[in-house]
Amino acid sequence: MSQASGSIASRITQKLGSKEFRNYITSTHFWGPVANWGIPLAAIGDTQKDPSLISGNMTAALCVYSALFMRFALAVQPKNYLLFACHFVNEGAQLTQGYRYLQYNK
Amino acid sequence: MATATASQSALQRFINSPAGPKTIHFWAPAMKWALVIAGIGDLARPAENLSLAQNTSLVATGLIWTRYSTVIIPKNWPLFAVNLFVAGTGLMQVGRIMNYRMSDEYKQKQQQEAAVSSA
Numbered sequence: 390m391s392q393a394s395g396s397i398a399s400r401i402t403q404k405l406g407s408k409e410f411r412n413y414i415t416s417t418h419f420w421g422p423v424a425n426w427g428i429p430l431a432a433i434g435d436t437q438k439d440p441s442l443i444s445g446n447m448t449a450a451l452c453v454y455s456a457l458f459m460r461f462a463l464a465v466q467p468k469n470y471l472l473f474a475c476h477f478v479n480e481g482a483q484l485t486q487g488y489r490y491l492q493y494n495k
Numbered sequence: 496m497a498t499a500t501a502s503q504s505a506l507q508r509f510i511n512s513p514a515g516p517k518t519i520h521f522w523a524p525a526m527k528w529a530l531v532i533a534g535i536g537d538l539a540r541p542a543e544n545l546s547l548a549q550n551t552s553l554v555a556t557g558l559i560w561t562r563y564s565t566v567i568i569p570k571n572w573p574l575f576a577v578n579l580f581v582a583g584t585g586l587m588q589v590g591r592i593m594n595y596r597m598s599d600e601y602k603q604k605q606q607q608e609a610a611v612s613s614a
Contacts, residue, residue: 417566417567420563421560424559424560427552427553428553428556430548431549431552435546435548435549442544442546443546444545444546444549446532446536446537447549449533450533451533452528453526454527454529454530454587457522457523457526458523460523461520461523464518467522484548489538
């Protein structure tokens with residue numbers, strides 16, 4: 390199973406086909422964070438919409454939530470970088486929405 | 496005056512446990528209840544000001560994590576409970592949004608906007 394003389398493409402396909410990767414893709418360690426990505430994606434979409442749609446309460450709660458879960462993702466064993474990335478992006482998106490909300494509701 | 500761990504009260508053992516209130520493992524899931532409380536507060540907002548994208552994403556993540564919290568080792572019942580409620584409040588909001596979109600008021604607005612944009 391030597392990869393010494395593979396091209397980049399064949400090495401990538403080998404990695405993707407490995408048991409380790411397949412176990413990861415079918416784990417809750419992967420799909421839990423995938424589910425959570427809906428929240429930042431929704432927020433990013435909402436930055437292009439009217440600010441009257443923003444819920445101040447929910448945005449504030451999500452800011453605190455993502456800050457705590459960025460820490461949580463790095464504190465669990467094993468560290469969950471996908472979850473960290475999700476909450477990092479969400480923190481940015483929610484802070485953006487929070488800013489828009491405050492500007493709109495002056 | 497022995498101070499062996501056996502003499503620690505249940506409360507002390509809980510407070511000092513590896514997933515106890517001194518750690519992020521406790522507070523992060525506990526804090527997720529703020530999403531439920533914000534969601535309940537949002538039930539008072541008018542349906543036309545709700546974000547369908549945000550609420551459906553909360554339902555999806557709530558349902559998936561409700562399932563996963565019983566599948567991970569160890570099972571995490573606090574995580575199960577909070578995500579069940581996140582999904583529940585999200586579903587109520589989605590219901591309100593869909594209701595509004597089927598209402599006459601909304602259809603009138605759509606017609607007005609169509610009229611304005613085609614004028």
